[in-house]
Amino acid sequence: METGIDLxxxxxxxxxxxxLTPGLAHALWLPLPMVSVLTFATIWALVATWLERKVSAAxxxxxxxxxxxxxxxxxxxxxxxxxxVKENVRPAKADxxxxxxxxxxxxxxxxxxxxxxxxxxxxxxxDLGVGIFLWIAISSIAPIGLLMAxxxxxxxxxxxxxxxxxxxxxxxxxxxxxxxxAVAMMSNSLxxxxxxxxxxxxxxxxxxxxxxxxxFLIFWIAALAECERLPFDLPEAEEELVAGYQTEYTAVxxxxxxxxxxxxxxxxxxxxxxxxxxxxxxxVSVAALAGWLGLSxxxxxxxxxxxxxxxTMTLLKAYFMLFLAxxxxxxxxxxRIDQLLDLGWKFLLPVALANxxxxxxLKLTFPGVFGG
Amino acid sequence: xxxxETRTEPMVINFGPHHPSMHGVLRLMVTLDGENVIDCEPVLxxxxxxxxxxxxxxxxxxxxxYVTRWDYLATMFTEAITVNAPxxxxxxxxxxxxxxxxxIMLELSRIASHLLWLGPFLADVGAQTPFFYIFRERxxxxxxxxxxxxxxxxxxxxxxxxxxxxxxxxxxxxxEDFCRxxxxxxxxxxxxxxxxPIFRKxxxxxxxxxxxxxINWGMxxxxxxxxxxxxxxxxxxHYECYDDFDWEVQWAxxxxxxxxxxxxxxxxxxxxxxxxxxLKGLPGGPYENLEAKRIASGPKSEWGGFDYxxxxxxxxxxxxxxxxxxxxxxEAPKGELGVYLLGDDSVFPWRWKIRPxxxxxxxxxxxxxxxxxxxxxxxxxxxxxxxxxxVDR
Numbered sequence: 001m002e003t004g005i006d007l008x009x010x011x012x013x014x015x016x017x018x019x020l021t022p023g024l025a026h027a028l029w030l031p032l033p034m035v036s037v038l039t040f041a042t043i044w045a046l047v048a049t050w051l052e053r054k055v056s057a058a059x060x061x062x063x064x065x066x067x068x069x070x071x072x073x074x075x076x077x078x079x080x081x082x083x084x085v086k087e088n089v090r091p092a093k094a095d096x097x098x099x100x101x102x103x104x105x106x107x108x109x110x111x112x113x114x115x116x117x118x119x120x121x122x123x124x125x126x127d128l129g130v131g132i133f134l135w136i137a138i139s140s141i142a143p144i145g146l147l148m149a150x151x152x153x154x155x156x157x158x159x160x161x162x163x164x165x166x167x168x169x170x171x172x173x174x175x176x177x178x179x180x181x182a183v184a185m186m187s188n189s190l191x192x193x194x195x196x197x198x199x200x201x202x203x204x205x206x207x208x209x210x211x212x213x214x215x216f217l218i219f220w221i222a223a224l225a226e227c228e229r230l231p232f233d234l235p236e237a238e239e240e241l242v243a244g245y246q247t248e249y250t251a252v253x254x255x256x257x258x259x260x261x262x263x264x265x266x267x268x269x270x271x272x273x274x275x276x277x278x279x280x281x282x283x284v285s286v287a288a289l290a291g292w293l294g295l296s297x298x299x300x301x302x303x304x305x306x307x308x309x310x311x312t313m314t315l316l317k318a319y320f321m322l323f324l325a326x327x328x329x330x331x332x333x334x335x336r337i338d339q340l341l342d343l344g345w346k347f348l349l350p351v352a353l354a355n356x357x358x359x360x361x362l363k364l365t366f367p368g369v370f371g372g
Numbered sequence: 373x374x375x376x377e378t379r380t381e382p383m384v385i386n387f388g389p390h391h392p393s394m395h396g397v398l399r400l401m402v403t404l405d406g407e408n409v410i411d412c413e414p415v416l417x418x419x420x421x422x423x424x425x426x427x428x429x430x431x432x433x434x435x436x437x438y439v440t441r442w443d444y445l446a447t448m449f450t451e452a453i454t455v456n457a458p459x460x461x462x463x464x465x466x467x468x469x470x471x472x473x474x475x476i477m478l479e480l481s482r483i484a485s486h487l488l489w490l491g492p493f494l495a496d497v498g499a500q501t502p503f504f505y506i507f508r509e510r511x512x513x514x515x516x517x518x519x520x521x522x523x524x525x526x527x528x529x530x531x532x533x534x535x536x537x538x539x540x541x542x543x544x545x546x547x548e549d550f551c552r553x554x555x556x557x558x559x560x561x562x563x564x565x566x567x568x569p570i571f572r573k574x575x576x577x578x579x580x581x582x583x584x585x586x587i588n589w590g591m592x593x594x595x596x597x598x599x600x601x602x603x604x605x606x607x608x609x610h611y612e613c614y615d616d617f618d619w620e621v622q623w624a625x626x627x628x629x630x631x632x633x634x635x636x637x638x639x640x641x642x643x644x645x646x647x648x649x650x651l652k653g654l655p656g657g658p659y660e661n662l663e664a665k666r667i668a669s670g671p672k673s674e675w676g677g678f679d680y681x682x683x684x685x686x687x688x689x690x691x692x693x694x695x696x697x698x699x700x701x702x703e704a705p706k707g708e709l710g711v712y713l714l715g716d717d718s719v720f721p722w723r724w725k726i727r728p729x730x731x732x733x734x735x736x737x738x739x740x741x742x743x744x745x746x747x748x749x750x751x752x753x754x755x756x757x758x759x760x761x762x763v764d765r
Contacts, residue, residue, distance in 0.1 A: 060504035156385045160407075160746070230498060231570055239393035239496050239750050333570045334498025336747045337407050 006122040008033075033125045034115075041114050044315075045262040046076035051319070052262075052326050059330040083258075086251035091154055094248065098152025103249065103256035105145030109138050110263045117270045118192050120280050120310040131191040132184065135271065136177050139226060142264065143169040146235060149257070150245035161244025164337060165235035168225055171344035172232075176222035178352035179215040182359040183208055183275050186371035196279030198371060204283040209276040211370060214355045216276045218348055220321075223268040225344070228261060230329040234337055265325060266318065273317035280310030382410055389418045393496050393750045396760030398734075400749065407745050412738045416731075419764040427724035432458050432532055432691055435724075440526040442728060443762040445488045448481035449704040450762075451530035456611070457700040457713040458693050458721075459532055469657045470534035471613045476547065476650045477520070477529065478612070478702075479643040483554065484513040485705035486636045486643075489757045493633070494565065496754035497574045497747075502565065509557055512550050519543055532691050538659040548651050551644045558640050566637075575629035579740045579752035582627060589736045592729050593707025594639065595756060597623040598631035605703035617649040629755035636757075639705075693721050706730050706757050728762035 008029055015025035050065075050073060057064025065072025090099055113135045118124035128134055143166050150162015184190050186208070187198035199206045209216045225232040236244035246257050273279060282289070286306045295302050335343065363370040388399035397418035403411040423442060427435050432454065439454045440447040452474060459466065466474075487510045491503035514524040520539055521527035529536050565571055581591070586599035596603055604621040606614040622638035624631035693715035701710035707729025714723035733756050741749045 056501075060501050061508065062504060156383060160385075160404075163406075233498075234747075237498065237747070239498065240747050242392060330501045332499060332568060333494065333574055334747070335570055336574060336745055338745060339573055 008122065037114050037117075037125055038111065041111065041263055041266065042259070044266045045259055046080070047319075048262045048266050048322055049076045049079065049258075051322065052329075055323065055326045056330045059327065080255065083251055083255040088251040088253060089248075091248050093154045095152035095154070098148045099248075100253070102145045102147075102149025102152060102245070103253045103260065105148060106142045106260040107256045107263065109141035109145065110260050110267060112138050113267055114263075116192050117267065117314075118196060118274060118279060119314050120307050121193065124193065127191055127193045129189075129191055131189075131193070132180055132195065132271075132275070133190045135267075136173065136180060139264075140169065140173060142260070146245050149249070153245070153248040155248050157241045157243070157247045158245045161235045161237075161241045161247070164237075164241075165228065165245060167337070168228070168232065168234060168340060168344075171341050172222040172225040172348070175218050175344065175348035175352040176226060178349070178356050179212075179219040179222065180275065182212055182215045182352075182356045185356070185359055185363060186211065188371055192274050192279075196274055196281065199278045200281050201285060201287070203281070203285045203288065204278070206281070206285075207276065207278040212276060212355070212359070214351065215359070216272075218352050218355065219275065220272060222344075222348060223272065224325060224328070225340070227265045227268050227325075229265065229325055231332045231335050232340060233329075233334060234340060237334055239334075265322065269318040269321040269325065270314065272321045273314050277317045277321075278313075279317075280314050282309055282313050380406070387749070388415075393492075393754070395492065395753065395758055398753075398758065398760055398763070400737075400753075402741075402746075402749065404746065409741050409744050409746060409749060412741045412749065414734060414737055416734075416760075417764055419760045421765065423765040424724050424726055427721055429720055431719045432693070432721075436530065437526065437528050440528070441761055442726065442765060443485075443704065443706065443709070443730070443759045444525060445759055446481050446485035446705045447525055447527055448477045448529070449485075449702055449709055451527065452478055453700060453702050453704075453709050453711050455530045455532050456702060457698075457711040457724075458691065458715070460700050461696055461698055461713060461715050462532075462691075462694050464533045466534060466612075467658045468613070468655045469538075470659045472650050472654050473535050473539060473659060474530065475612050475614065475617075476647050476654075477517075477535075479647045479650075480513050480516060480547070482643045482705045483640050484510050486640050487513075489636060489705070489754075490561065490633075493751075493754040493757075494571075496750040497571065499565075499568075499571070502561065505561070505564075509554055512553070516543070516547055516550060519546070534659050544651050544654060548648065551648045551651075554644050555641060558637060558644075562637065566633075572630065574747075574751055575633060575755070576626075578629045578744065578748050579755060580626070580628045581736060581740060583625075585736070585739075586627065589739075590732050591707070591736065592732065593704065593757075594622075594632050594635045595707060595733050595736075597621065598635045599627035600625040605701055605708060609701065609703075611702065613650075614646070616653065617646050619646050619649075629751050632755045632757075636705075692717060692719055697723075699727075701727070704729055706759070706762075707733055709762075726762075726765055728765060730756075730758040730760075731763045731765075734758050734763055 011029050011032070012022065012025040015028060016022060020028070053075060054064045054072070065075040068074040068078050090096070115125040116128055116131045116134055118127070146165035147162040150158040150160075150165065153159070183195060187195045189195065199208055228235050235241075236246060241247070246254060249257060286309065290296070290302055359370065383404045385402050385404055386399065387402055388394035389397040394400070399415040399418065401413045401415060402409055421441070423438060426438055430438070436451060436454055439450040442450045458464070487506040491506040494502040517527055518524045520543055521529040521536070581589075581595070581599045583600040586596050586601060591599065592603075600623065602621050602623045605611070607621055619642045622635045622642060624634050693713070695715055695717040697712070697714040699710055699712045701708050708727065709729055710727035712723070712725035712727070713721055716722040737753060737756060740752050744752070
């Protein structure tokens with residue numbers, strides 16, 4: 001089967017051509033995708049903060065940042081510089097280790113999950129067999145970091161925020177996992193590559209969102225709750241808990257939380273794109289497009305274009321979801337903790353279970369459409 | 373009630389005086405059991421500025437610049453009560469035009485105050501955006517104030533016997549434009565907020581105050597009217613010229629935060645209606661009592677004398693507060709704003725007791741939040757609509 005360009009194979013072959021051993025060539029290749037994804041993920045998160053400011057400004061009939069660079073695009077850089085040079089304050093009675101480790105654990109967990117996000121056939125750090133399951137598993141680590149931060153700060157607001165974060169993420173992980181399970185069931189695989197593969201071929205019509213509309217909504221709601229975005233931003237509810245678990249954090253530690261939350265949001269949006277919006281697939285499939293233009297898929301130019309298009313498409317879809325998340329944040333009020341838990345356990349969970357059951361039934365009835 | 377055995381110690385947590393949603397410097401000592409509120413004790417006084425004592429060695433005109441600092445969001449009402457109290461005690465008549473101007477200013481101020489209640493209230497339940505929308509209209513109200521009084525917030529516009537200056541040329545048209553612009557904007561808020569399911573869930577059935585409790589706790593204003601008491605001092609006391617206009621008391625029966633929201637939105641509409649009618653029926657004539665007297669007693673009037681001809685000549689006509697005591701009240705946006713005035717036939721009042729609506733309404737807070745969730749404290753506190761400037765005075 002045609003898999004498009006394979007950068008790793010080309011790179012290794014190139015190095016072997018120069019005379020390196022295969023093992024050394026692979027070792028030289030390893031850091032490249034990691035560093036590039038780390039860099040790009042950070043840039044995407046920075047872009048997300050800029051978008052947050054600009055979109056919220058537009059929603060609120062303001063202008064938003066405009067002097068730092070064109071359209072205020074340098075404002076995230078200014079943020080980072082400011083937070084880097086600020087004094088890192090640790091409250092006198094805070095627990096040294098918990099306080100310092102909390103933000104690190106959060107960011108590490110989020111960044112780790114980026115390894116399974118595919119941008120093309122071979123444009124992924126690692127195509128794990130358990131792919132999407134890995135994300136669900138390690139996204140549960142982040143609340144531990146929040147709890148550590150909340151508990152270690154020696155502040156009652158922080159403690160309440162940390163506890164809320166734990167309760168919230170436990171409640172929403174279940175419907176999230178069930179929604180993902182329905183998708184995995186259709187594609188017969190947990191690998192993110194296979195999940196996208198299964199949606200290809202029919203352009204926009206093949207995307208999972210048409211086959212899993214309920215699952216899509218459940219996933220989106222649960223993902224927002226996992227990212228602690230309004231209407232589910234209870235752990236850091238400004239009007240109630242000042243800043244929740246971040247209350248005592250300053251400078252770099254605060255930046256880690258801040259970056260972590262946006263990295264997590266971008267990650268969730270990317271995964272919505274992968275799971276439900278066809279990943280790197282264009283609305284009109286590349287194969288069909290190439291066929292109309294009379295070009296062969298083996299053509300290197302077509303392959304490079306398709307690869308670039310795949311990355312662009314994934315990002316476009318992800319940023320569309322991000323835009324929705326930002327709009328949502330600046331439109332709706334916040335739910336209360338008991339309403340949040342009710343929604344998670346008494347509504348989303350049964351609906352997700354029913355959705356899973358329905359998917360299984362449909363899969364048995366129409367194996368052609370819902371994955372044999 | 374059966375208790376689960378593994379209960380933790382209740383946690384005492386301090387909200388305020390600097391907390392994002394304490395509306396200034398209110399401090400609440402809240403006892404929490406997890407997310408449940410066991411008890412709540414408000415601590416006041418962080419903005420206490422001896423407003424009552426200051427009044428005791430100021431003449432009315434000297435004191436007027438202070439009063440806008442009580443309730444700094446409904447400034448016209450504090451001025452109104454400050455001049456109404458001596459006026460009523462000394463039986464100073466107010467010309468019809470002055471009374472109309474006062475009503476217009478008061479209702480504009482009510483709109484401004486309710487707008488700046490709406491934004492923070494929504495922010496308290498987590499929606500930040502309406503905060504920015506309300507400033508759009510509030511700026512216009514303040515522009516109107518600035519045009520008429522020279523100041524946006526601390527107007528110093530009311531005087532014993534009238535107002536400090538007549539409306540400038542073109543102001544009436546501008547004000548009418550504003551009202552016609554404002555009424556659809558209230559509908560816009562309703563479309564944005566009222567039927568939002570999350571908002572409904574957060575405020576409906578939260579902070580319910582029964583009719584009896586509302587009366588027994590001495591509630592006033594929207595707090596009282598939302599609990600099913602049709603009590604509006606503008607209708608009850610017939611002060612100024614409110615009887616000239618066709619308007620209705622806004623009230624609701626549920627007594628929860630949502631009912632208060634509905635009442636306040638309704639009041640904004642009614643205020644705009646009153647202003648439109650007042651602008652249409654605005655009579656001519658003097659805007660101030662001195663001028664009225666001058667006109668009445670012809671060219672040889674003592675009021676036309678040198679001392680009174682130029683504003684700067686004799687800064688404040690010293691007005692003596694006659695001997696006697698009484699209580700005067702107006703319907704401020706937050707409730708019944710009253711002054712208990714003891715005159716001693718002197719230019720200074722002997723005692724100047726303020727009854728701020730926010731202070732009295734705030735008393736009910738601990739009872740309302742007991743047994744609710746942490747997040748409900750903010751919703752309920754927001755719906756009470758307090759301004760610490762007048763609570764602490």
